[in-house]
Amino acid sequence: MVATVTKTNLDGFRSLWFLCPMFHLKNIRESTCLFITVCILTSQSLADEQDFIEDFLKREYSLVKPYRGLGLSSSSQWDLMGTAMVTPDYVRLTPDLQSRQGAVWSRIPLSVQDWELQVHFKIHGQGKKNLNGDGMAIWLTKDRMQNGPVFGNMNQFTGLGIFVDTYPNADKNLDRLFPFVSVMLGNGTLSYDHDYDGRTTELGGCAAMTRNAVYDTLLLVRYSKNRLTLMVDVDGKQEWKDCADVTGLRLPSGYFFGASSATGDLSDNHDLISMKLYQLTVERTPKEEEEEEEVAIPRVDNMEQFQVEVQEEEMSGVQFFFTLLFSVLGLGVLAVVGLSVYGRWKENKRKRFY
Numbered sequence: 001m002v003a004t005v006t007k008t009n010l011d012g013f014r015s016l017w018f019l020c021p022m023f024h025l026k027n028i029r030e031s032t033c034l035f036i037t038v039c040i041l042t043s044q045s046l047a048d049e050q051d052f053i054e055d056f057l058k059r060e061y062s063l064v065k066p067y068r069g070l071g072l073s074s075s076s077q078w079d080l081m082g083t084a085m086v087t088p089d090y091v092r093l094t095p096d097l098q099s100r101q102g103a104v105w106s107r108i109p110l111s112v113q114d115w116e117l118q119v120h121f122k123i124h125g126q127g128k129k130n131l132n133g134d135g136m137a138i139w140l141t142k143d144r145m146q147n148g149p150v151f152g153n154m155n156q157f158t159g160l161g162i163f164v165d166t167y168p169n170a171d172k173n174l175d176r177l178f179p180f181v182s183v184m185l186g187n188g189t190l191s192y193d194h195d196y197d198g199r200t201t202e203l204g205g206c207a208a209m210t211r212n213a214v215y216d217t218l219l220l221v222r223y224s225k226n227r228l229t230l231m232v233d234v235d236g237k238q239e240w241k242d243c244a245d246v247t248g249l250r251l252p253s254g255y256f257f258g259a260s261s262a263t264g265d266l267s268d269n270h271d272l273i274s275m276k277l278y279q280l281t282v283e284r285t286p287k288e289e290e291e292e293e294e295v296a297i298p299r300v301d302n303m304e305q306f307q308v309e310v311q312e313e314e315m316s317g318v319q320f321f322f323t324l325l326f327s328v329l330g331l332g333v334l335a336v337v338g339l340s341v342y343g344r345w346k347e348n349k350r351k352r353f354y
Contacts, residue, residue, distance in 0.1 A: 103260035125268035133268035152260035204244030248301030
């Protein structure tokens with residue numbers, strides 16, 4: 001992007017130039033004026049770039065403060081569900097209480113082909129590590145406003161789910177750290193397996209310290225040319241960290257964005273601060289345009305590459321000891337009963353000869 005020097009900027013240059021003679025040395029005067037000019041051009045360029053970004057923010061699909069397009073009126077663009085409530089600073093999906101479900105859903109179906117979603121959220125509570133709520137999810141699905149067991153949404157959904165899982169159900173399989181962010185694509189028949197934290201259906205993911213974080217926690221989901229990229233920013237460095245990269249992912253148009261969370265016996269506050277959707281300008285070759293395929297059901301090319309083998313839980317030493325002990329006792333009882341029956345049979349047989 002090239003910044004254009006406007007008439008206002010030129011007037012500013014002239015006023016600044018007249019300030020320059022206060023310097024008696026020519027080199028210092030010229031260097032200072034050059035530095036001021038560069039600063040003004042840079043600030044103008046940054047302003048133009050900011051305007052460029054704002055032009056591609058799709059406000060009808062975005063949820064930002066002061067959350068005016070959210071509520072029960074017919075003109076609202078977003079719906080609240082369950083325990084979700086609006087505050088000046090965030091939308092609280094679920095409070096730090098047991099057995100709660102809450103969600104927020106867009107009313108407008110998505111018609112953007114290439115997009116980027118930035119989600120700012122906060123998960124926090126009084127529970128200690130691994131003694132907290134289930135987590136929350138970001139959705140782009142065919143059905144909306146459905147209660148269910150998958151982070152407050154229906155199971156066997158059709159569309160895309162991004163899960164921020166803060167509770168390890170399969171805690172004896174120490175192959176990953178929690179909280180864990182993962183991607184799942186549902187076709188209406190796949191089920192999310194809570195017992196194994198969705199391992200059997202996930203397309204990718206990463207560990208991200210999103211609970212009780214000191215810094216802002218953000219997710220970035222980018223979808224372009226049948227490629228889904230997931231990144232996180234949770235450590236205060238203001239840098240995106242790669243989390244998942246899925247190629248050959250095909251999503252139908254007309255689905256709805258949403259966010260949901262749920263608590264059970266354990267709980268957390270799940271706060272959604274913003275969801276910002278940007279339309280991406282992507283050039284396609286004629287060949288890519290021809291190969292662009294409209295799908296009715298979400299799918300991933302070569303799904304076999306994402307299948308995860310879940311190993312059965314191995315028996316611990318204590319379990320093995322008691323299993324062996326009861327097996328030996330059982331065999332002993334059977335042996336005693338067998339000997340008793342055999343003794344009676346032998347005695348009866350001997351009495352027949354008298």
